[in-house]
Amino acid sequence: MNGTTGWIGGQGCLPAAMMALEDVNNNENLLSGYYLNITWNNSQCDPGLSSAVLYDLIYTPPNKTLILGGCSIVCSTIAETAKMYNLIVIGYGSSSPALSDRKRFPTFFRTHPSATIHNPTRVKLFKKFKWTRIAIIIEAEEVFVTTGKDLEIKCKEADIEIVTRVSFLDDPTEAVKSLARQDARIIVAMAYGGAARKMMCEAYKNGLYGKQHVWFLIGWYEDNWFHPSSGINCTMDEMLAVVEKHFTTEALMLNQGPEITIAGMTAKDWLHEYQKQLPKYKEWFPHGEKPQEGFQEAPLAYDAIWAVAFALNRSIARLNELGMSLDDFDYEKKEITDIIKSELQRVQFLGVSGDVAFNDIGDRISWTLIEQMINGTYQTLGFYDTATDNLTWLDREQWYINGRVPKDRTEIVPTL
Numbered sequence: 001m002n003g004t005t006g007w008i009g010g011q012g013c014l015p016a017a018m019m020a021l022e023d024v025n026n027n028e029n030l031l032s033g034y035y036l037n038i039t040w041n042n043s044q045c046d047p048g049l050s051s052a053v054l055y056d057l058i059y060t061p062p063n064k065t066l067i068l069g070g071c072s073i074v075c076s077t078i079a080e081t082a083k084m085y086n087l088i089v090i091g092y093g094s095s096s097p098a099l100s101d102r103k104r105f106p107t108f109f110r111t112h113p114s115a116t117i118h119n120p121t122r123v124k125l126f127k128k129f130k131w132t133r134i135a136i137i138i139e140a141e142e143v144f145v146t147t148g149k150d151l152e153i154k155c156k157e158a159d160i161e162i163v164t165r166v167s168f169l170d171d172p173t174e175a176v177k178s179l180a181r182q183d184a185r186i187i188v189a190m191a192y193g194g195a196a197r198k199m200m201c202e203a204y205k206n207g208l209y210g211k212q213h214v215w216f217l218i219g220w221y222e223d224n225w226f227h228p229s230s231g232i233n234c235t236m237d238e239m240l241a242v243v244e245k246h247f248t249t250e251a252l253m254l255n256q257g258p259e260i261t262i263a264g265m266t267a268k269d270w271l272h273e274y275q276k277q278l279p280k281y282k283e284w285f286p287h288g289e290k291p292q293e294g295f296q297e298a299p300l301a302y303d304a305i306w307a308v309a310f311a312l313n314r315s316i317a318r319l320n321e322l323g324m325s326l327d328d329f330d331y332e333k334k335e336i337t338d339i340i341k342s343e344l345q346r347v348q349f350l351g352v353s354g355d356v357a358f359n360d361i362g363d364r365i366s367w368t369l370i371e372q373m374i375n376g377t378y379q380t381l382g383f384y385d386t387a388t389d390n391l392t393w394l395d396r397e398q399w400y401i402n403g404r405v406p407k408d409r410t411e412i413v414p415t416l
């Protein structure tokens, strides 16, 4: 994924949604008298196309009850329009913090956590390692700019100083040089994978790595994101040196425990089932290509369908009491939307992506995964549950100087 094409993970998520549809429709205790159906279309993470697709879905019978959306820029476009039709939108692939704006998006919910979910985890780790002097570097994309602003607020609340914040559009050279000039030691970087590759090569050239520096990067890049490619004038050894020992944070999208989830099996077993189902959809990849994106978010799409099913199921009963039914929804009856929306707010179940629940602004509450690059591969260091401030730490972190946590500033050693 990069800032220009956007995330096209719907291709990996739709099979998961279809699996959930089958499971929901086979569940005798849900939606009695109804059959949940999906009319799908591919917005290609293109806001313009998504508007055309949305209007086509609205003006082509039968009436749609809710809309599911993928990437952030599509969800922003369709959720802003959908509210005019009293349509609820659920994002399974949208991380932009802007979507938490309840004024702009009053009918928007998402099973994909906002990118701000990283920030309480970052602050928790700063406190754990007693770092109170942090630098921030950002690729100038809306999702990172808004997440960076949220991080600054959370650092201020925790009495952690932001010693510098720099950003770049395409070339990170000057921004990285500025970090070096400011003697930045603990650095949080927010960028897409391609920009992060360029940035870390510049970090190597400026000596911003090794025993005196700790980088916090994003954890959802492709596994080989740091391998040199065209336009990167660093060798593999140089890239391995500069990324060694960096930390990553990311939203946890697959339940880690042995519990039986809403799918009637553990999340890990569900993932095997999902992978077995994929060949059924190979006509979506006419040249035999594997979906490049959407595997990681597939559990979010599966759980989104279950959240819809539970909310509609409860709404049927409430509408019956009012002498109404879901069939009465015609994009005009806001009272039906309000009932479905209030039932979505009450949704709570163990999905394959973990506990599924929405906070009061429709955002997903989730755990985060913390990893560290150790000898060129990512190792799990722990998990953090923002809701309960619970850090599960595995004591696997490694530093260049055994046991010595790097300092967040140059130490002034008093001379006698």
Ligand SMILES: CC1(C)CO[C@@H](CC(=O)O)CN1
Binding pocket: 001, 006, 007, 009, 070, 071, 072, 073, 093, 094, 095, 096, 220, 297
């Ligand atoms: C973890 C990631 C890759 C973050 O971007 C999301 C896409 C978007 O927010 O547009 C999909 N999931």
